[in-house]
Amino acid sequence: MAEESVKLLGYWASPFALRVKWALKLKGVHYEYVEENLPNKSPLLLRYNPVYKKIPVLVHNGKPLAESLLIIEYIDEAWKQNPLLPDDPYERANARLWAKFFDEKCVPEVMGAFASKGEEQEKAAKARENLKMLERALEGKPFFGGDKIGFLDIAVGWIGIWGRIVEEIAGVSLIDAETMPLLTAWLNNFLEVPVIKACIPSWHELLEHNKGFHKILTGSST
């Protein structure tokens, strides 16, 4: 059997790189992790991702792939054990649709609340409205994937960590147990799963890093 090489170019404070790490760990894939010294992007990164010039990038047997959710779909197809997406096309469509909704309707609103100077509360309210909608996809299951962690769990899970960071730094509320009981219960569950928990960066380091980031974002806005 040919030697398989799997490399992940990432950044320790990136939730998108974390998604890919979770996928690789859940599949039991051995990989080499390469930390990019952002914002100084390496020539390797620029060569591997000429279109977006961003991490994460997965390099499998020398062939690069970019965009975290697409990388996860690839990982699911290249390594068949412990499937992340369901078999049924309709269920797959739903998982993809909700992941798209999260990335396009929830994340920008959360980022908006984080980067805003003066409009945090309005943006957070919008973020809460959209995050609440995600509960429809849970429908009384322990995970979005059903009894086991699946694609949508990995896609959304990081909000449990970064959401709390935004709440603390920007002084807003994003996910609360009272209005989002299902989401809160799911997050508490998901983030405690050993293989998931083991990949999460240090809370204190993330908080400090994001405090610095927040100063830049709100300080330089005109």
Place this chain on the structure above:
Amino acid sequence: MAEVKLHGGLLSPFNYRVVCALKLKGIPFELIKEDLSNKGALLLKYNPVHKKIPVLVHGGKPVCESMVILEYIEETWPQNPLMPSDPYDRAQARFWINFAENKGAAVWKLFRSIEDQENTMKEILEMLQIVEEHGLGEKKFFHGDKIGLVDIAFGSIVHWLQIIEDIVGVKLFESHKFPGLHAWLKNYKQVPVVEENLPSRDELLVFFKGRYEKLQASARMQ
């Protein structure tokens, strides 16, 4: 086979993508024209989160978002494949579809808003440049010798861009700047299913010019 219904608007590029895929696969369906200014109750029931067309309803189950619908069609009806079979090539196809979705939005921005037109035009040119340089390579179509989902994704963007250019009065997609893409578009429009289902320039010009004038008028009133 369970019934297939498509809720959509005839002149919508998103709707056209789905029609193209269904016809290429030879899947019979019923088109239910939705008047976008007066969305039917059924549409709102099927797409309560996004409230948008197109919505594909297969055996009573709704699928939303044109590119999610296209992957659903591909997975449900494997005949005449529109995506590569190799996982890496599939991931690359998804990458370009995702790119088309993200960057193609600039085309609608150009149509909808006079503000920031310079930047929007720059975005469109960058998108075209990247696809010209990195997307097509030496192939006739993105999918190879026959069209696939990536061709359908870009085809709808570029055909509608040509109309919007005329209406707004700008020249972006010029053949001397994008020879590869121009050659590809010519070949694409000659594919029988595309030719039969692509709304004509005249129809689109009349419809979109009308909408553009309304948008301009309401912008002036503010």
